[in-house]
Amino acid sequence: MEFDTIAAISTPLGEGAIGIVRITGPDAIKIADDIFQSPSGKTLMEVNSHTIHYGFIIDKRENKKIEEVMVSIMKGPKTFTREDVVEINCHGGLLSVNRVLQLVLTKGARIAEPGEFTKRAFVNGRIDLSQAEAVMDLIRAKTDRAMNVALGQMEGRLSKKIRKLRQEILEVLAQVEVNIDYPEYDDVEEMTHTLLQEKAKYVKNEIEKLLETSKQGKILREGLATVIIGRPNVGKSSLLNSFVHENKAIVTDIPGTTRDVIEEYVNVRGVPLRLVDTAGIRETEDIVERIGVERSRKVLKEADLILFVVNYNEEITEEDRKLFETIKGMDAIIIINKLDLPQKLDIEEIKKLAEGRTIIYASMKDDKGMDELEQAISSMYFKGEIETSDLTYVSNARHIALLNNAMQMIDEALFGVESGVPIDIVQIDMTKSWETLGEITGDSVHDELINQLFSQFCLGK
Ligand SMILES: Nc1nc2c(c(=O)[nH]1)N(C=O)[C@@H](CNc1ccc(C(=O)N[C@@H](CCC(=O)O)C(=O)O)cc1)CN2
Numbered sequence: 001m002e003f004d005t006i007a008a009i010s011t012p013l014g015e016g017a018i019g020i021v022r023i024t025g026p027d028a029i030k031i032a033d034d035i036f037q038s039p040s041g042k043t044l045m046e047v048n049s050h051t052i053h054y055g056f057i058i059d060k061r062e063n064k065k066i067e068e069v070m071v072s073i074m075k076g077p078k079t080f081t082r083e084d085v086v087e088i089n090c091h092g093g094l095l096s097v098n099r100v101l102q103l104v105l106t107k108g109a110r111i112a113e114p115g116e117f118t119k120r121a122f123v124n125g126r127i128d129l130s131q132a133e134a135v136m137d138l139i140r141a142k143t144d145r146a147m148n149v150a151l152g153q154m155e156g157r158l159s160k161k162i163r164k165l166r167q168e169i170l171e172v173l174a175q176v177e178v179n180i181d182y183p184e185y186d187d188v189e190e191m192t193h194t195l196l197q198e199k200a201k202y203v204k205n206e207i208e209k210l211l212e213t214s215k216q217g218k219i220l221r222e223g224l225a226t227v228i229i230g231r232p233n234v235g236k237s238s239l240l241n242s243f244v245h246e247n248k249a250i251v252t253d254i255p256g257t258t259r260d261v262i263e264e265y266v267n268v269r270g271v272p273l274r275l276v277d278t279a280g281i282r283e284t285e286d287i288v289e290r291i292g293v294e295r296s297r298k299v300l301k302e303a304d305l306i307l308f309v310v311n312y313n314e315e316i317t318e319e320d321r322k323l324f325e326t327i328k329g330m331d332a333i334i335i336i337n338k339l340d341l342p343q344k345l346d347i348e349e350i351k352k353l354a355e356g357r358t359i360i361y362a363s364m365k366d367d368k369g370m371d372e373l374e375q376a377i378s379s380m381y382f383k384g385e386i387e388t389s390d391l392t393y394v395s396n397a398r399h400i401a402l403l404n405n406a407m408q409m410i411d412e413a414l415f416g417v418e419s420g421v422p423i424d425i426v427q428i429d430m431t432k433s434w435e436t437l438g439e440i441t442g443d444s445v446h447d448e449l450i451n452q453l454f455s456q457f458c459l460g461k
């Protein structure tokens with residue numbers, strides 16, 4: 001497909017020693033040539049592909065030097081976008097790259113939308129949708145593991161599995177068609193049923209296997225939403241500070257110190273935590289604190305993991321019991337803090353309330369218990385040493401939802417076969433699941449979704 005020529009700054013604005021203006025499209029090389037002057041007098045129209053050239057960017061109308069640059073010339077289709085690509089390497093600095101970009105735009109290029117380079121790579125068939133989404137994940141990855149998952153997806157690992165499943169479904173649908181066309185064979189109906197049932201079971205099993213990785217995959221990609229809760233003054237903010245190794249949250253001996261929800265990213269043995277400190281939950285007359293308590297309750301509901309802090313130096317209160325009630329059924333670790341102070345806490349009752357969940361004995365003052373806590377978190381989500389390299393993780397919420405949908409349709413197909421529903425109805429369910437799987441790779445998908453997905457990219461990507 002032939003598109004217009006687009007350009008953008010592909011490096012952080014005004015940071016770093018080099019800044020890159022990237023151009024892609026049919027006029028990329030001509031535009032670059034128009035504003036480039038080499039000391040040797042060569043023109044960019046005649047150079048070999050995948051070569052880089054020293055020279056100056058010149059505003060030829062005013063015969064004015066704009067920048068000293070290195071220009072890469074890459075001719076399609078063996079490029080990032082499969083189109084002609086030019087990269088102008090400028091001196092870093094906001095003004096310098098901006099001047100070059102402005103000049104490029106006056107020569108007929110259009111400013112690129114966020115993600116538009118990667119979108120071209122997709123539309124021109126170099127990568128599929130899940131690979132393009134992986135490019136974005138790669139940029140946002142916060143741990144090595146998350147990065148490995150993104151790299152695997154970018155290489156097309158998930159796409160390959162999905163394509164194989166779609167192929168299987170397509171083959172069985174074709175076979176069913178053939179069988180319908182030759183009804184004169186006696187046992188054709190039974191054969192068709194058996195075939196459909198076997199294939200549906202196989203596909204279902206494969207989807208299930210992928211979905212089994214989704215819990216860990218989602219954590220790796222988005223971070224484990226971890227909320228620190230507990231009554232005022234038990235040491236929640238101190239715990240957050242211990243995790244991030246600095247005094248991010250204000251700690252005082254005044255109960256009700258934390259008023260707002262404080263969020264920090266931490267890497268706990270390869271598990272990315274989106275750690276949230278909350279206002280201590282209690283009944284209060286203070287309006288500001290009450291809003292804080294409300295927010296605490298709200299983030300609590302969306303948590304993947306609760307870190308519930310209680311005070312070794314205080315007796316259990318009705319509020320503690322209520323909190324245990326609130327987190328029923330949720331993943332939680334109980335942290336008994338202030339172990340350096342005399343015991344007033346009834347440990348036996350805490351054990352009962354914990355309902356088998358891990359209890360960590362800690363003192364934020366003496367820096368005790370953090371190792372045990374980190375160990376508990378990592379083994380809770382990644383038992384043993386996981387090898388990200390030989391597992392295909394499904395990490396993206398869009399993919400997870402589509403896999404669940406496809407599975408539902410397969411289930412309906414299976415139910416249909418087993419309860420003697422007419423074959424053409426079963427075919428419809430199988431076809432739907434084939435289409436749904438195709439939305440993951442972008443083989444069956446509409447423009448609106450594509451635009452929405454790519455608009456989430458950064459500018460110049
Ligand atoms: N300067 C620069 N660095 C960059 C990028 C870029 O666009 N420019 N990339 C942008 O994100 C990433 C590299 N990604 C790329 C992916 C594919 C191709 C490419 O040309 N693929 C062709 C040819 C492969 C080959 O030579 O064998 C192809 O797949 O057909 C280029 C870059 C990271 N670093």
Ligand SMILES: Nc1nc2c(ncn2[C@@H]2O[C@H](COP(=O)(O)OP(=O)(O)OP(=O)(O)O)[C@@H](O)[C@H]2O)c(=O)[nH]1
Pocket residue numbers: 230231232233234235236237238239250251252253254255256257258259278279280281337338339340341362363364365366
């Ligand atoms: N002795 C002792 N004091 C601690 C320990 N951990 C925290 N503290 C102190 O307890 C007080 C309250 O700590 P914070 O971390 O602010 O408690 P919080 O749970 O965030 O309190 P709110 O934000 O008011 O809900 C501070 O004076 C801390 O220094 C500990 O292990 N031992």
Ligand SMILES: [Mg+2]
Pocket residue numbers: 236237238249250257258277278279280
């Ligand atoms: Mg606090």
